[in-house]
Amino acid sequence: MSDTISVVPNAAKDLVRTPNEDALPRRFADFDTFCDALDYAAQGSRGFNFHDPRGTLTRVYPFSELREDALAVAYALVARGVKPGDRIALIAETGTDFAALFCATVYAGAWPVPLPLPTSFGGKDNYIEQLAVQLSSSDPAMLIGPDEIAHLTSAAAERQGCGHATWSEFAAKDAPEVELPKALPDDICYLQYSSGSTRFPHGVAVTHRSLMSNLAAHSHGMQLTETDRCISWLPWYHDMGLVGCFLSLIANQVSGDYLKTEDFARRPLAWLDLITRNRGTSISYSPTFGYDICARRISSQSPVSDRFDLSRWRLAGNGADMIRPDVMQNFVNAFADAGFKASAFLPSYGLAEATLAVTIMPPGEGIRVELVEEERLSGSPRDLSRPARYRAIVNCGKPVLDMEVVIRGENGQTLGDHKIGKVWCRGTSVMHSYFRDPEATEACLVDGWLDTGDMGYMTEGYLFIVGRAKDMIIINGKNHWPQDIEWAVEQLPGFNHGDIAAFSVEMENGEEAPAVLVHCRVSDPVKRLELHEMIRDKVRSITGMNCVVELVPPKSLPRTSSGKLSRAKAKKLYLSGEIEPFRLAA
Template sequence: MADTIDLVPNTGPALSPTPNEDGLDRRFADFATFGDALDYAAKGRRGFNFHDPRGTLIRVYPYAELRADALAVAYALVARGVKKDDRIALIAETGPDFAALFCGAVYAGAWPVPLPLPTSFGGKDNYIEQLAVQLASSDPVLLIGPDEIAAMTAVAAERQGCAHATWADFANANAAPVELPAAEPDDICYLQYSSGSTRFPHGVAVTHRSLLSNLASHSHGMELQPNDRCISWLPWYHDMGLVGCFLSLIANQVSGDYLKTEDFARRPLAWLDLITRNQGTSISYSPTFGYDICARRISSQSPVSDRFDLSRWRLAGNGADMIRPDVMQNFVNAFADAGFKASAFLPSYGLAEATLAVTIMPPGEGIRVELVEEERLSGAPRDLSRPARYRAIVNCGKPVRDMEVVIRGEDGQPVGDHKIGKVWCRGTSVMHSYFRDPEATAACLVDGWLDTGDMGYMAQGYLFIVGRAKDMIIINGKNHWPQDIEWAVEQLPGFNHGDIAAFSVETDNGEEAPAVLVHCRVSDPVKRLELRDLIRDKVRSITGMNCVVELIPPKSLPRTSSGKLSRAKAKKLYLSGEIEPFKLAA
């Protein structure tokens, strides 16, 4: 047992990653509490491995060392007066510091609350405001963050009235060992804030029982193999990164390799380099945009087979946003010569309110799509005067173990196969509640069933997601998915996925109209006018609607903590004038 936390990186030529396999009998999250899971994982030689922006291994962190450091953190927290069920807010930077602090808070009986790092947009004041709002919601006794951003975290903590500390404050923790609170399966393990929860945040309270049920479903649904290894750049403040690529590895005794999210953003192909160097079989997840970035980056590179070997990439998970089959096909086209197999794709569906996974595609089935008429997606009657248009809807797999999924119509009753409605799920891993928000909890949890807020349909036991109910644009009584409008603009030359945000606005005459914000890289005023008209005509040809088109500077559109486009925030910033469109001549 370590008395101090060694935060000095392991360096030098002798550095070797933790193994894919060791002599410890594999247990698949069959533990009563998460602390029990870490206690067991620490008996083996597997663990975490952290890499620099170029993918060079800089820190090896076996689970045995993590456990020792986490216990030291727990004793230090108790010495500071932290009690069972207190909240400990942690800035979730990918690295051994956060890992030890998160697990240490759990050992101390407190609830860790992962919060995001600053992003490249929004600025210092916006970040402090975001932290302050989430701190007000979670009401922690202590906020701990990296030394480098201490000036910002200290301001946010002072505004909320909670104590403040940095990684360095725990680097030489030497509190005396004490008896730690005993954890029970139905105790809260942590609070998770879902993506984009900045103005009205909802802290998802997850119990040990719910967590371990979901983590066990990962190993079952993915058919975990002895030689599997996880490679990830996903942020640890998002449920897919925190639960799927951090907590799951401990509970299922899997070694993992990590790039920081910001390093992936600068050098995305370093992700594929890590997968190439793994001599075992790789499991790695990404939202659609991660695959898109890599496929675009490689277009000007030398032959992919000279640099990458993706033949051992067993499961290429895809989740956290609407899965786009065209992007996935582009990735296959770009990396097939490096050995990547389309059958490796593993579509899935989940949300923080269900801990993480709700459905997972059976391994080896890859991406399967169904073409669905857009009129069916919107619920509108078929317009026979126009040719039918179809959208490819991705199969997101089957419910994970101990999870039920049902589609309900507008009357709240279950509907049959291929009938679109609201997606509801029920299972052990559904959240306990939204922290201190009984009204929001009651609104989405009914008789044990969780209203996900998503729209979809079932077909032969598989779930197909068609969009978010809250993002629906309703014009003249007809429903339109913003993804359809955004997709229409993306078909024009010069636009990338994520350049467009569509939502509804109220016009001067009080009617609703679709608005489209588009990143514009054209400087000539005449060309901008032509581009606006081209976009307007394209949207009209796809949807039959006239729309408000606003050209905005590149990188203006806000994103959630997991990198997804935030349409709700884009609309708010546009209406408030914080997103200022280019002025166009009449």
């Protein structure tokens, strides 16, 4: 197997990135299986390119080398007794090792199961527990991870009773060539855990056919060109990073540049440096918070035009979370002088249960919003004694190739334009099932249609997403979206996107009340009390009732593996006492 990123065979100055353009005729995921896609991509000169925290190129990894390594590791897996249909859990660290092991597992007929790296939140015991729960769900033959965290992965594997290995064990292992199984289109290709999979995880089983259908939809929806190049820091254990910025590049023969997610978190502007250095056209995706952190970080820098050239950023994708038009406008304001164009924004909507993409905005249309009354969003009757309030809802585009989208009401009836209801979709790329969970599968898959669990509405073929149905706060029969409460508090001075979590709690009298947890960076007791009252007044103006407001330490609100705020986990940690609010002066 090839050297890991940390062992660079040549000096960085001697490395040359894989090209944007190639003599190999372009095929847009028109393959029967992912194995066929990699076999074809390996005939060209495109591939992956890995960079250190400062954006310096450290490893060039053409698809041809990836295939060579993947086959060698596939033989090693077979030599260890891995059989078709076995699950192989892989810690998804961005680099050559995971890339080769993922592809090798597919070549061997087994199912790779990408799992997350440790995060700063929760500590090692929580990470081991998270892995153990996902291992219990996927029942893998083996867990393979980086050498540096072997003490954590081995503990999780031992708890589950599965085999354990590290990257280096496979890099050093030689195995005889054997005949590998031939994958069929309807075979399972991999298992994907959604970003919120913690206590009761659901492994989404994705077939080769579903994967190829969705990857073809990417190229069609984004109108890929010969000069396009992908630049990404997204984690490979989340569907947007794994499918959109790893598997799609192979199936559509696109070169890519990568920063590790943790390196982006420390130096976010290195992302924009990579886009600047791309001489072709750039495609790069991020949730809203990625654009937010860059806009905030640049505020104290020298003129952006001195450092960045974002004029060739053709598609600035946005997905994986509710899209905030105010944050995106701030990004435009911050980087317009560097050539960034608002029309480059590409809103989209997707989920692991649909492989990835469900809708994509046509390129060049940018972010389009509609102002909708909050009462209409929540389905509550209009209170004529109070002024109307509106929320900006972002257009997430049109259904991708081979995908149908409809909005359904409470009784399952299809709703017309501008009517808010549940978002359902149907298409080739909808998942096969939740692994070994027929009840959960039957609950969301009905006659080929997938209940996404999201609320939204359609307008002239475009989808607008309102929020998650399960996040709705219902107080005294009136519905409130947590986003409305959170966004209202964020308008107060001193708060950042992601500083607030809203949900409902049961009071001592048995009644429900809204609760708001807010990151507090103020240490003065008097100012904390003033802040508390200001937030309470703001939430009262939104909900019309008193609420529970708790000031909590910065960075204490939990996030999913994709960086989204986890309201359900925040509520659980708050009620269990694991999130401890600041005490306020009397």
